[in-house]
Amino acid sequence: MTAVLDAPDRPATHTAARGGGLAGLLRGEWVKLRSLRSTWLSLAIGLVLMVLLGWLFTATAESGGPGGDGGGPPGLSLTDPVGLSLAGYRLAQLAIGVLGVLLVTGEYSSGTIRSTFAAVPRRWPVVAAKAAVFSAVVFLGALVAGGTSFLVGQASLGDLGVGLGADGVVRALLGLALYLTAIGLSGMALGWLLRSTAGAISTLFGLVFLLPVLGALLPSSWGPDVVRLLPGEAGAQVFALVPAPDALDPWAGFAVLVGYLVVAFGAATVLLHRRDA
16 A cells, blocks of 8 residues: 555656756757757847948948938937947847747647646746746847847047947947847737647737837827827836936836736736647
């Protein structure tokens, strides 16, 4: 009788010895992420383009922007050298958001999500582990790319540039990395919610790019209040050194973006427990 009661403990102990539990789950998600060539390719393309665009905008700023016709990032100029050098984030956020979507929907399309949930029936630890590993990779990559964009951009501006020790620069670089990580997590949350690559990417594009444009068409009496609470517009204030008129404070804006993430991941976790993989 004692042998029968003790038997169930052996597999758990054996699993822990092999690195099971939370550590094993994190390790498994890391193996999944690093083994996909598309992960590193998408991330590298997005971050490298951010650096190149930052260099392009700053190198041509004195001559009127790319093409010499005043083109460039809307609302940015030589009065905001830091924002000008980091303006390439607009393209990088799309690449990172799409990557977040693909890391989830790719498992559904390949069917590997079934074996993952068979090994972890509670499901929410899978969501948390995948988000944690993804966040660490994106944050570090975005921090390096943001720093590179800043240094390259300020070098291009010459005497008009500022140094790393200037007021708000460190906050802007950390804020940019946090923002891009949050946008990537938004894509991941949409992937869990919709389980459709096309649907999740379209929704992400609409939230980040389309809604601010449509919001500008709203009545001026209340439209700006709606626009500044959109996830992309609110979250981007965390690295803005020259805020837009009536914009939220940097960390208040980022808190709004985090609030969207909490709701999205909460809804995704509830749905995961109610439907089949």
